[in-house]
Amino acid sequence: MKKFQGRVIAPGTVTAEAVVSHGGFNTLASLQGALQFGDKKATCGDQNNPDLHGKELAGKALCLPQTIGSTTGGLVIYCACAMQRQPACMLFSNPIDSLAAAGSILASVWLPDVQMPVIDSLGEEFLNYVQHGMTITVDEDGTVTVDG
Amino acid sequence: MFLTDEQQAILNGSQGETVAKVWKTLVMYGDAFGADKMVPVTSTYNHLVTSFGLKMMKPVFDLMQQLIDAGAVSGQQFSVDPRPVDKNVPANFLQNLIFNKIMYATQDMYEGQLKELGLMDDNAFTCACYLDQVGNKPKKGDILSWAESSAVVYANSVLGARCNRNSGIMDIMGSIAGYVPNFGLLTDEGRKATWLVKVETTKKPEAQLLGSAIGMKVMEDVPYIEGMNKWLGTELTDENCSYLKDFGAATASNGAVGLYHIDKLTPEAKELGANLLTENVKVYVIDDAELERVKENYPVMWKNPAAKPKLCFVGCPHMSLQQLKDWTVAVEEGLKAAGNKKVLIPTVFTTAPAVKAEFEKTEYAERLAATGVILSYICPLMYMNNPLCKAMPVMTSSNKLRTYTTARYYTEEEILAKITKGGC
Numbered sequence: 050m051k052k053f054q055g056r057v058i059a060p061g062t063v064t065a066e067a068v069v070s071h072g073g074f075n076t077l078a079s080l081q082g083a084l085q086f087g088d089k090k091a092t093c094g095d096q097n098n099p100d101l102h103g104k105e106l107a108g109k110a111l112c113l114p115q116t117i118g119s120t121t122g123g124l125v126i127y128c129a130c131a132m133q134r135q136p137a138c139m140l141f142s143n144p145i146d147s148l149a150a151a152g153s154i155l156a157s158v159w160l161p162d163v164q165m166p167v168i169d170s171l172g173e174e175f176l177n178y179v180q181h182g183m184t185i186t187v188d189e190d191g192t193v194t195v196d197g
Numbered sequence: 198m199f200l201t202d203e204q205q206a207i208l209n210g211s212q213g214e215t216v217a218k219v220w221k222t223l224v225m226y227g228d229a230f231g232a233d234k235m236v237p238v239t240s241t242y243n244h245l246v247t248s249f250g251l252k253m254m255k256p257v258f259d260l261m262q263q264l265i266d267a268g269a270v271s272g273q274q275f276s277v278d279p280r281p282v283d284k285n286v287p288a289n290f291l292q293n294l295i296f297n298k299i300m301y302a303t304q305d306m307y308e309g310q311l312k313e314l315g316l317m318d319d320n321a322f323t324c325a326c327y328l329d330q331v332g333n334k335p336k337k338g339d340i341l342s343w344a345e346s347s348a349v350v351y352a353n354s355v356l357g358a359r360c361n362r363n364s365g366i367m368d369i370m371g372s373i374a375g376y377v378p379n380f381g382l383l384t385d386e387g388r389k390a391t392w393l394v395k396v397e398t399t400k401k402p403e404a405q406l407l408g409s410a411i412g413m414k415v416m417e418d419v420p421y422i423e424g425m426n427k428w429l430g431t432e433l434t435d436e437n438c439s440y441l442k443d444f445g446a447a448t449a450s451n452g453a454v455g456l457y458h459i460d461k462l463t464p465e466a467k468e469l470g471a472n473l474l475t476e477n478v479k480v481y482v483i484d485d486a487e488l489e490r491v492k493e494n495y496p497v498m499w500k501n502p503a504a505k506p507k508l509c510f511v512g513c514p515h516m517s518l519q520q521l522k523d524w525t526v527a528v529e530e531g532l533k534a535a536g537n538k539k540v541l542i543p544t545v546f547t548t549a550p551a552v553k554a555e556f557e558k559t560e561y562a563e564r565l566a567a568t569g570v571i572l573s574y575i576c577p578l579m580y581m582n583n584p585l586c587k588a589m590p591v592m593t594s595s596n597k598l599r600t601y602t603t604a605r606y607y608t609e610e611e612i613l614a615k616i617t618k619g620g621c
Contacts, residue, residue, distance in 0.1 A: 058229055073416055073453060075600065077601060078600060081253075081582060081601070082582075082584075085252075085253045085300065085582065085583075086584065096496050096498050096603070097496065114416075115416065115417065115453070116453070117412075117416060117451075117452055117453040118346070118450055118453065118600065118601075119246070119450060119601070120246045120344040120346045120362055120363060120364050120365060120368075121246055121344075121364070121365045122364055123363075123365060124246075124247060124254070124257055124364055124365035124366045127256060127260075127366060128253060128254060128256050128257060130256075131255075131256030131259075132253075132256065145229060146362075146417055146453060147226075147230070147361050147363065147364065147381065148362060148364045150226060150230070151226060151363065151364035151367040152364060154225045155222060155364075155367065157225075158218055158221050158222045158225065159218065159222070160256075
């Protein structure tokens with residue numbers, strides 16, 4: 050077990066299974082197909098992401114450096130939240146990028162019933178340590194516990 | 198973040214609950230990045246990324262309606278990304294059914310919302326809103342609340358405007374408030390380069406391949422690119438602007454670049470040169486072998502990699518007038534050399550409605566039509582965003598389209614050869 054301390058972007062507590070992207074997470078490429086065609090498990094459709102392609106994202110602890118790609122990224126996260134197909138939490142090793150921040154903030158302001166804790170700045174070591182399938186617990190203060 | 202008394206009052210609800218939530222969204226957005234204050238949006242027009250009435254976007258339409266009902270509409274008129282459907286683009290019965298009855302069944306409703314929110318006009322649908330014919334071209338130093346990754350990176354890099362990589366929805370929030378948080382690419386510090394890219398290729402690199410390589414390497418950082426002057430010179434000609442449009446779109450979609458500087462060419466690089474480089478810049482050298490390595494590593498998503506392409510898209514982002522003319526000549530010459538009269542693969546060029554109208558006033562329009570190439574205003578990405586296209590071998594010269602769909606990337610030279618001479 051190992052603990053990491055990050056910065057809270059959207060508060061909340063959750064325990065979920067990790068899915069890990071070591072490269073930038075392209076939000077549109079990952080989620081557009083799942084949201085458009087009724088995949089409640091939000092299977093990652095990004096062919097350029099060998100870590101996540103084909104993996105279920107809904108309800109998982111999504112561990113990533115940052116998001117990349119289209120500026121629809123934030124609204125895709127917002128739609129995923131509104132449709133209850135969002136990850137259980139988003140955990141960034143880097144400082145959060147503007148698109149992911151927009152998505153999580155839009156969800157937290159305009160969808161008050163939705164909870165998706167978002168923590169950033171967890172550090173490079175976090176992404177080196179965490180692996181698919183590990184159990185992640187997020188605390189209110191931004192502490193992330195990874196249990197292998 | 199510092200807020201004036203008036204801004205604090207709005208945040209507290211002096212203009213109603215909905216406007217207060219708009220401000221809360223923007224303030225939280227700024228706080229996440231250490232913004233010191235809100236700064237006025239100074240561009241004449243905004244640009245939104247969300248142009249498509251996709252059914253999955255019902256939560257966005259609900260939010261838009263909430264804004265309209267509260268009278269929280271945009272203080273600026275805006276252009277918006279391309280429409281998703283055009284009856285002139287080849288589609289079979291099933292595709293048309295899926296486009297019109299399932300995927301984009303809410304297109305008309307959503308366009309009605311856009312009009313109420315401040316759409317410039319019925320033709321203001323393009324990702325390349327900054328093209329002269331469209332009329333949404335910000336001035337150097339303008340503060341923007343734009344989204345659309347390819348437009349943001351062009352506005353920052355080629356026009357010298359200042360805009361963060363805002364998400365859809367956040368784009369219109371800034372336009373409603375008339376203010377955006379001051380951070381990142383709005384600040385002098387945030388516009389400095391943390392990467393020095395040295396281009397050492399033996400020929401002019403393909404714009405969308407070079408952009409892809411740089412985007413994947415630097416992610417969201419700002420690159421300062423040397424070694425391009427022998428190919429591009431030092432002036433922002435129409436040809437160079439078209440090149441930079443395509444280059445930037447690839448940096449933004451294959452990575453998350455919001456601003457790049459080209460040594461001796463783009464406005465801030467011309468003014469400040471090496472002073473734009475931060476201490477301890479990382480260095481990335483690009484030669485022929487590196488570009489080949491990047492291209493070879495693109496996954497081929499066709500079911501049968503040896504299939505004959507059934508459709509070809511050129512124009513993501515939308516083509517400029519100059520590109521349409523140049524491609525018309527190139528396709529004509531290619532067909533003539535191969536002894537063919539029409540393109541051998543159904544081919545669609547995409548451009549802004551206003552550019553299309555201007556092109557159709559020229560002699561080139563008839564010549565392009567004679568080659569069999571279809572000219573459309575759609576977003577190819579939205580066209581391909583359906584399960585039927587997954588089984589369809591589509592090729593493109595766009596690295597952005599490749600990134601988001603199953604389309605296969607080829608260089609412009611390869612595309613030209615395939616559509617005029619044939620072969621897999």
